[in-house]
Amino acid sequence: MRRFTEGETVVRRDVFRGKVWSAHAFEAVEDAPEALVTAGRPGAEVLASTTWFQWLLTGDANVRLRALPDLAGGTWELGRWSWRDTALLQWVPPKAWFSVYAFHDASSEAGLTHWYVNFQRPMRRTAIGFDTFDLLVDLVVAPDLSRWDWKDEDEYAHGRRLGVVSETDHRAVRSAREEAVALIESRSGPFAAVDGWTAWRPDARRDAPVLPDDVLTAGLTGTA
Template sequence: MLTRQRSRPTITAAPRHPSFPAQHHLVNGGLPLPSAAFEPGSTVVRRDVRDGKVWTAAPHRVLADDGTQLVLVTWPGAAGYALANWIRSLTGGGERARRQAVTELADGEWELGRWIWRDTIVVTWIGLDPDFSLQHYQPIDGSPGHWKINFERPVTRTSTGIDTCDLLLDLITDPAGTWRWKDEAEYDEIRSRGLIPDTEHERVQAARRRALAFAEAGRGPLGEDWTSWRVPADWPLPILPDGALTTHG
């Protein structure tokens, strides 16, 4: 992997709101989100939805939104919902519970549990590419952070946030800053069970090539140093609104 000089995030002053980045170069034309932009500092909900059923719901605050690129942040203490067996896998259930969560997602039958985000400040860039988002995870204990490219279905905007469907495939950095693929077996599992048809798989394969080129080039936010960025002390935790688990249509 090439070593690159990283700049500080491009910032714009916003009283009582965090500094936020300017628009970045789009990987694949971006994804216009056709509705009024969310105000910086407002709460939005990012949800994963399959066949009209919510399987994650997490509150975030908006750092920036220009109608094409949406930048969000969440941090420890924010309460949302996730697959109950996925939560169990992180709280003592181990790999067996994680495999069960993947099976339930593929089969379309699951239970949700309350999940309190922990350990890291997560900044998410949506709209750099229609088929993936970019995330920076910064541990609050000061240990090294990492980047993740998250493959997901194209985002749709709702009155309270955004809906997508995580495809369980990631491209992440290890502690040395080298990019590697993660959870390919889980992606293969849900594909074999019919969650990802061949046409969508072809789209994901093309997105993988774009993502790898984007990562290796160190473009956009990847060229900026987010290790020292922190949520302003006067910002309260984002809270899920009523009806966060309800879908329409």
């Protein structure tokens, strides 16, 4: 099994029906049996659907609505982007149907702005990082873990109608929701080290990570 050393580039790819939906270059922080921890920063190279870029640039909700039909139909186009505004830590346990992000405002010393639980298919390691698939629903958590709110429930429901989120996915996410909330309530997993994650900053001496030339083909299989 591929293990990553500190500072090495780790590429997270979201793969749908054997095709890359997005790719994001991160840096390895720690690769331990309980979880792979990576760091993201402004300037990191990203590949994503061009409809996502258009929505970010325009704020037009109608543009965002086109992303799911494009995904369901396999008709999306990828464009390149540089990550902006936030620095983050990503905690990815090996078999879980979710990952946990700790977001920081890269323009200030304010520290941790919020936690984010991203529900996704379990990661499959590759030579360049790992593959997964974002299952659309998310959980946004206050920095001090005092409250949390579900996000994009409507998008998740639409994804189910379009077949982007399968019944197998849905059953797994239902259990994963309970598991993620239990981690927050018990302050375990990444939430056990709130102070350390709050104080973290990306290493300014390192260049932002870039995607490898074979990002669309390396170790790609029929599924995420």
